Structure formats: C-alpha cells, structure tokens
Amino acid sequence: AxxxxxxxxxxxxxxxxxxxxxxxxxxxxxxxxxxxxxxxxxxxxxxxxxxxxxNVIPILVPPLRERPEDIPLLVKHFAQDISQKHKKVMPTFSEEALTLLQSFRWAGNIRELRNIVERIIILIDKKEISKKEIEFLIPYEKQDIGEMVDLSNSFQDFKGKAERAFIMKQLDANHWNISKTADSLNIQRSHLYNKMKKYDIVKGKT
Structure with missing residues (x-):
C-alpha cells in the first residue's frame, strides 16, 4: 500500500x-x-x-497534556456543542473544575476530553459544574467505563448504569445521608428516593 x-x-x-x-x-x-x-x-x-x-511542511501538534492552557476553551466549545445536541442548558465549569481537568494526562487527547464533557453534561443537571462532580465522575470513568460499555445494550442502558454509579458514589461520600446527598445532587429528597428505587440502590449492595 x-x-x-x-x-x-x-x-x-x-x-x-x-x-x-x-x-x-x-x-x-x-x-x-x-x-x-x-x-x-x-x-x-x-x-x-x-x-x-x-513531510514537505510538517506541523507539530503537541498532545493535550502539553497544552493545558487550551483546555478551558475546549471545554467551553464542547459544552456548547454537546448541550445543543442533547437539548440541555449549557453549564459553566468552575475555576477549580477547570484546574482539575488541566491536571489530567489525557491519554486519549481531545477525543477523551470531549467524551468526559459529554458524560458530565448528560449525568449532571447543574448550572455550574464543580470540582466535586468531576472528582466523583472521572475516576469511575477511567476505571470501569470499558466494562460498563460492554455490558450495556443501548445508550439508555449505559446512561442508567453510569447514573446509578454516580449516585452511589455521592451516597458514600455523604455517609448515606439522604438529605446531604440530595443537596449535593441538587435534587429533591423524593427524587433521590425515586432514583434509588429505580436503580435498586441499597446500602451495602453493589
């Protein structure tokens, strides 16, 4: 060839x-x-x-980890595009959240960053994304996303698995205090109870 x-x-x-x-x-x-x-x-x-x-006119494009100053602009661009795609209100990202994103190595470069931003927008219904949400969401993404995708039969199935995992992490962080967890998720307690029932979330059960 x-x-x-x-x-x-x-x-x-x-x-x-x-x-x-x-x-x-x-x-x-x-x-x-x-x-x-x-x-x-x-x-x-x-x-x-x-x-x-x-190799007549070479153009070197450094990996994303070598140009963290580009991440805030890329996040804003992706957030706008993805919010329009999913018909959601575009969130902003706090300075701490952006600083955290800038600290990652991004082995998958811009594609990985876009995937993370899309997952955040789909799963977190807030006007401003904080460092706390990213800290809970990204570790699970990096460790278990492959298995989650393999076990999902559709986008809705995948979204449900990811949402269940995120809620469980928030519950663990708040020592299973329903009121505090609902506040951290910015939803009503009744809504959280409905989510827990829907996803069969019970303390001590994985």
Missing amino acids: QAKVLRAIEDGIIQRVGGTKSIEVDARILSATNKNLTEEIEKGNFREDLLHRL
Whole structure:
C-alpha cells in the first residue's frame, strides 16, 4: 500500500481498484500520525522515501497534556456543542473544575476530553459544574467505563448504569445521608428516593 501511495505522489497517476486505466490526478495531501515515523522506519514499518515525500511542511501538534492552557476553551466549545445536541442548558465549569481537568494526562487527547464533557453534561443537571462532580465522575470513568460499555445494550442502558454509579458514589461520600446527598445532587429528597428505587440502590449492595 505504501508503494502505491508513493507512486501516486511521484507520478500523479492512479488506478481504480479493479481497473486497468491510468488516471492523472492533481491533489494536495494532508496526512497525520500519532506515531514516531523515524522509529517506524528503523523498525521497517514505514518507507523512508514516502516520509520524505509527505513531510514537505510538517506541523507539530503537541498532545493535550502539553497544552493545558487550551483546555478551558475546549471545554467551553464542547459544552456548547454537546448541550445543543442533547437539548440541555449549557453549564459553566468552575475555576477549580477547570484546574482539575488541566491536571489530567489525557491519554486519549481531545477525543477523551470531549467524551468526559459529554458524560458530565448528560449525568449532571447543574448550572455550574464543580470540582466535586468531576472528582466523583472521572475516576469511575477511567476505571470501569470499558466494562460498563460492554455490558450495556443501548445508550439508555449505559446512561442508567453510569447514573446509578454516580449516585452511589455521592451516597458514600455523604455517609448515606439522604438529605446531604440530595443537596449535593441538587435534587429533591423524593427524587433521590425515586432514583434509588429505580436503580435498586441499597446500602451495602453493589
């Protein structure tokens, strides 16, 4: 495949899959990678001559963990976009919440940040997202999200599992005091009781 790409770049000629006719093309190529291509060349996984052809004007985009100053702007952009998508009021993020988000390594870069913002907006119905909500939500996300997704049959099923886990963490943090937990969730006690009944949340039961 790399040889065919190199030939197309050098000669400006391609052939359709299954075709025999040569077609002249005049194209500009934008390519991206998250790998170190110099190392890939040394391993024999990438052609050096193809790299020289592609690497005419290199643009280095540092990973998100190296540009934490971008996170507040990205969070605001994602929050606006996701709130419109789910027809919800766009929340703001407190300074402490943004500082906490800036402290994470974000192995999944911008995609991971967007996923976290979407999960926060879906599960937390507040005008302002605080550090406290993120501290409860993100650890569960990083540890158990894969299993939760695998066990979910639909988006609603996944949302229910995630909401149940979040409520249980809030209950644990408030030593199962219903009034304090309802206040921290910004909902009525009766609403919390309904949620606990819906998700079969009982102290001592996981």
